[in-house]
Amino acid sequence: MDTHRHLDDELSSLRDRVLLLGGEAEQALERAMYSLTERDSEVARQVLEHDDRVDHLEVEIDRQCIDIIALRQPAARDLRFVISVAKMAPVLERIADHACNIARAAIDLNNEPELKSVLDLSRMADHALKMLRSSLDAFTSGDAIRAREIIKSDSEINDLYNHTFHRLIELMVTEPATATRDARLLFVAKHLERIGDYVTDICELTVYMAEAAFIKHTT
Amino acid sequence: MPVQTVAPKIEVRERRADNTPPQQETGKTKVAVRDLDFFYGRVQALHSISVEIPERIVMAFIGPSGCGKSTFLRTLNRMNDVIPATRVGGQVLIDERDIYAPGTDVVELRRKVGMVFQKSNPFPKSIFDNVAYGLRINRLTKSNSELAGRVEQALKDAALWNEVKDRLKTSALSLSGGQQQRLCIARALAIRPEVLLMDEPASALDPIATSKIEELIFDLKKQYTIVIVTHNMQQAARVSDTTAFFLLGKLIEVNSTEKMFTAPNEKLTEDYITGRFG
Numbered sequence: 001m002d003t004h005r006h007l008d009d010e011l012s013s014l015r016d017r018v019l020l021l022g023g024e025a026e027q028a029l030e031r032a033m034y035s036l037t038e039r040d041s042e043v044a045r046q047v048l049e050h051d052d053r054v055d056h057l058e059v060e061i062d063r064q065c066i067d068i069i070a071l072r073q074p075a076a077r078d079l080r081f082v083i084s085v086a087k088m089a090p091v092l093e094r095i096a097d098h099a100c101n102i103a104r105a106a107i108d109l110n111n112e113p114e115l116k117s118v119l120d121l122s123r124m125a126d127h128a129l130k131m132l133r134s135s136l137d138a139f140t141s142g143d144a145i146r147a148r149e150i151i152k153s154d155s156e157i158n159d160l161y162n163h164t165f166h167r168l169i170e171l172m173v174t175e176p177a178t179a180t181r182d183a184r185l186l187f188v189a190k191h192l193e194r195i196g197d198y199v200t201d202i203c204e205l206t207v208y209m210a211e212a213a214f215i216k217h218t219t
Numbered sequence: 220m221p222v223q224t225v226a227p228k229i230e231v232r233e234r235r236a237d238n239t240p241p242q243q244e245t246g247k248t249k250v251a252v253r254d255l256d257f258f259y260g261r262v263q264a265l266h267s268i269s270v271e272i273p274e275r276i277v278m279a280f281i282g283p284s285g286c287g288k289s290t291f292l293r294t295l296n297r298m299n300d301v302i303p304a305t306r307v308g309g310q311v312l313i314d315e316r317d318i319y320a321p322g323t324d325v326v327e328l329r330r331k332v333g334m335v336f337q338k339s340n341p342f343p344k345s346i347f348d349n350v351a352y353g354l355r356i357n358r359l360t361k362s363n364s365e366l367a368g369r370v371e372q373a374l375k376d377a378a379l380w381n382e383v384k385d386r387l388k389t390s391a392l393s394l395s396g397g398q399q400q401r402l403c404i405a406r407a408l409a410i411r412p413e414v415l416l417m418d419e420p421a422s423a424l425d426p427i428a429t430s431k432i433e434e435l436i437f438d439l440k441k442q443y444t445i446v447i448v449t450h451n452m453q454q455a456a457r458v459s460d461t462t463a464f465f466l467l468g469k470l471i472e473v474n475s476t477e478k479m480f481t482a483p484n485e486k487l488t489e490d491y492i493t494g495r496f497g
Contacts, residue, residue, distance in 0.1 A: 007494065073453055075480045075492040212482030 007072045011081060014064050015140070018085045018092070021057045022136040025092045026129065028054065028099035029195065033125040036106035036188065039114065044103035054096040061089040077209075084209040088139070091201045095132065098191040098198075105184045112181050120167060121185060124160045124192040131157070131199040139202060144210040147203035151215075157196035164189045249274035249414060249444040250295060255309035257290055257299065257468075264290045266468045267309070272461075274413075277436055277445040279455035279476065282465035283496065288448045291465065292416050295446065296332035297325050313414065330357060333412035337419040339399035341391035341406075346383050349391045349402055350374060353410040369409055376442075377405035378435050397428025404435065408443075415439065417447040421454065433458050452492060456480045464488045 028047050035044035065086040068074060074082050109115075131150055138146040168186050172179040204216045250272040257265035265287050272278050280288040293299045294311060297318060311318045318328050330353075341349050350370045353359075360366040370387075374380040379401045383394070391402055400420060407415060417436070421429040436445060436458045449455050455462050455476065462479040464471045464487070472485045483489050490496045 075452065075456075076483055076489045078493050079481060 007068075007074065007078065010064070010068055010072065011074075011078060014061065014068065014082070014085055017057065017061050017064065018088060019136060019140060021054065021061060021089060021092045022132070022139075024050070024054045024057065025095040025099065026132050026136070028096045029102070029125065029129055029132065032099040032102040032106060033122065033129075035103055036109065037119075037122055039106075039110045041107045041110045044106040044110070047103040048100055051096060051100050054093055058089045058093040061085060065089075080209045080212060084139075084205040088202055088205050091198045091205075095195050095198050098195050101191050102188050105188050109181060109184055115171075115178060115181050115185065120160070120164045121188055121192065124157060124164065124189060127153075127157050127160065128192050128195045128199070131196060132202075135199045135202040135206070139206045139209070142206070142210040144207045144213075147206040147210075148215075151200050151203045154196045154200045157193055161189050161193040247274050248272070249313065250446075251310075251312040251315070252295075253310040253312070255291075255294060255311060256307070257287075257294055258306040258308075259302070260304045264468050265294070268470045269309075270463060270470060270473055272444060272446060274444045275440055275442070276460040277440050277447060277458055278461045278463060279459035280446065280448045280463050280465060281450075281452055281455050281491075283491070284450075286465040287468040288465045289418055290468075292334075292418055292446060292448050295414070295416055296329050296334060297323075298329075298334065300325065326357075330410050331412055332414040332416060333407035333410065334416040335400070335404050335407055335418070335420050337422050339396060339403050339423075341394070341399050341402050343390065343392060345388045346374075346391050346394070346402060347387040350405045350409050353406060357410060359410060370405075373405040373409035374402075376408050376439070377401045378431060378438070379405055395428070397424050397431060400424060400428070400432060401435065404432075404439075408439075412443065414444045414446065417445065419449055420447065422450060429454070452480075464491060466491070 028050065031043050032047050035041060035047065065082050068082050072078075131153060134146065134150050137143070138150060165186065168182045168189070172182045201216075207213055207215050248271045252268055252270045252272075255265055255268040256263060268291060280291065282288050290299065294307060295313075295318075299305050299307070307319055313328075313332065317323075342352060344352070347370055350373050351366055354366055354369055360369055371380060371384075374383060379398060382398060383402075391399065394402060400423075404415075404420070420436075421432045424432065433454065436447065439445060440460075447455070447459065459476045461473060462476045463473040464479070464483075464485070466487055472479070472483060472488045474483060474488075478484075479488065480492060483492060487496075
């Protein structure tokens with residue numbers, strides 16, 4: 001039947017687009033962290049410049065979801081997919097926004113002497129990136145089991161954040177001259193911790209999409 | 220003003236947009252169908268159907284053409300009896316009484332279980348006489364004033380009164396398609412049935428007339444148990460509390476309408492609802 005082939009095409013295009021947005025968010029985070037650890041402000045500026053494309057993609061996805069709901073009236077798994085994508089797109093856009101904030105912090109910090117505590121943040125960022133990639137894979141394959149595992153792994157980012165927080169506060173006390181830079185790194189750590197939370201949101205949406213189960217606010 | 224030392228309590232209050240009291244939960248089974256088989260000659264059209272329909276809800280039956288949903292609907296007031304060489308097995312209990320038991324008064328049954336068809340079928344009579352028809356032939360009123368009152372009430376219940384009150388003596392055939400269908404609903408309501416069967420009642424109507432019928436169904440469920448067959452899945456989603464999916468004469472799934480349209484239990488249901496059937 002042609003009607004459902006059209007719908008399948010549209011859902012497939014929507015999936016491609018949200019994965020593209022996911023890829024953009026992932027790349028923004030990776031490059032922002034690179035600019036911080038490698039002290040490359042040019043890369044940070046590229047992340048900021050590229051953010052318009054991310055915003056544009058989010059709006060496109062929004063529009064596409066509304067069109068599908070209005071014109072195709074999806075039901076059951078199709079409806080759950082469209083709703084999940086509609087809620088996922090702003091989450092991915094916010095992850096990219098956090099990456100931009102990290103890039104801004106990198107530009108500021110790169111003008112100052114280097115701090116060793118940046119290395120702790122690399123571990124957090126690696127974990128956040130791993131979670132983000134896995135969450136997009138779980139979404140693509142509709143793998144609710146994997147999504148649930150990723151949600152559990154958010155505690156590792158929280159632990160790393162707590163560790164980094166205490167370490168940076170300690171540094172502020174012991175080396176007051178670095179306090180401003182430590183504070184900036186603290187913000188970076190907070191951005192990474194928030195990204196972990198957003199990845200959790202993505203996984204909750206994947207569970208909803210796959211199993212029609214609402215697990216938000218239940219863990 | 221005294222200083223407030225106790226934090227205000229968080230109260231959860233139910234708010235209803237229309238200020239109506241919370242709906243009474245009845246839960247009582249109005250219609251219980253058990254292992255129902257139906258045959259047109261040697262062709263089996265329904266296979267061991269079992270379903271319970273609680274009172275004062277709207278239950279929608281969906282499924283592709285020829286799946287048996289209309290046949291099933293007609294078994295609920297024995298409308299299939301008029302088709303030659305048909306046979307029924309199993310039970311249909313209405314208020315716990317088997318309507319296929321020997322000695323059942325079929326006229327009384329159809330008074331209790333009214334029906335509205337896909338195509339409006341007003342009699343070539345006045346609007347008033349159409350609605351009064353069932354009351355007259357069943358001698359359900361004792362005076363003309365009582366008859367007029369019942370006709371008025373039925374037209375009001377069918378949301379048609381305001382449109383026809385000044386022309387009750389004009390021909391029912393002068394009404395628009397949507398009005399004719401509501402007139403047929405009024406005609407069915409006039410004899411005060413307890414169950415209302417609707418076989419695609421809005422399939423021939425434009426969106427505005429359809430919307431009026433749907434609003435009417437929503438209002439009528441406060442008083443009646445409504446069973447509707449529809450090809451329009453959005454309509455089933457809009458008007459019904461419970462949805463049942465038929466396929467090849469079998470009842471595949473019965474579920475709350477919300478669940479049916481967001482996360483059905485059966486893959487066959489999901490395939491049908493998402494348009495991937497076949």
